[in-house]
Amino acid sequence: MTFIAALGLFLFSFNRQEYQQLLLVAARQTGVLSCAVVLTLLWQIKAGILPQLDIHILGVTAVSLILGWRLGALSASLACILHGYFNGFSLPEFGNLWLFTALLPVYISYGLFVLCYHYLPRHFFVYIFVCAFIFAGTVGCLKILLSAMYYYTVDAYTWFELADNYLHFAVIMWFPEAMLNGMAITLLITYRPHWVKTFFDREYLDK
Incomplete structure (x- = not known):
């Protein structure tokens, strides 16, 4: 079920001209391959109590800002393939x-960026x-919440188990997720702004 949903989201991001x-x-x-490798390394550093509900820094918000949502989805998908290969994941x-760690965070991250671009000062x-x-910290928390809701819906865990062993990590992970993504983007737009697709010099610096 989640594989089909993830496949649909990935196909939606496909653009012939972009590729x-x-x-x-x-x-x-x-850029795409480097981001995929970095995400894979980040996801290898993980902790957790419940099976399939690992706690780790996503890093997807920074990748979405650097590459845009289409190539961000591709890079995160490549990271999923690498991560799945090294950890021997089954198809489910x-x-x-693929759905909760890669594609949904990419879509949410870019959607929040678009809202910020249109409604807040540039x-x-x-x-x-x-x-x-x-936004990075928010996306990290939403990933944990959405994963918990899914596993509760399919009766994999009770809500008490999820709340006691997984959901409270959203508060703990907000700051490190925000800090890592924020630092990465700060360094890039300071020294290599042309690497960040969503950062426009004329709009963000001429203020």
């Missing part, structure tokens, strides 16, 4: 990882503290 440009520009290929487990510090810092 043609990806095949032609080596720098884009390097891979579907859960300022350097707004981009860093809202789009990268606050």
Whole structure:
């Protein structure tokens, strides 16, 4: 079920022109693969009490801001394949990882960025503290909440088990998720702003 939903979201992100440009520009290929490797390494550093409900830093918000939502979905999907390969996931487990750890966070991260872009001042510090810092922590918490709701819906765990052993980690993980993504984006837009697809010099710096 989750695999089919994730596949649908991934196909929705597919854009022929975007992928043609990806095949032609080596720098884009390097960016997508580098982000995938970084995400894989981040996801390997994990903890948790309940099976399939691991706690780790996502890093997906930064990737979505760097690559955009279409290539961000591709990079996160590649990270899922690498992570699944090293951990020997079954197809249902891979579907859960692909949907809740990769694609939904990419869509939510980029959706929040679009809202910020249209409704908040386009300022350097707004981009860093809202789009990268606050939104990253929010996405990390939403990932935990959505995963818990899914496992409760399919009767894998009781709500008491989830609340006692998983949900409270959302509060704990908010700050490190926000801090890591915020620091990564701050460094990139300071020293390599042309690497960040969603950062526009004329709009965010000429204020």
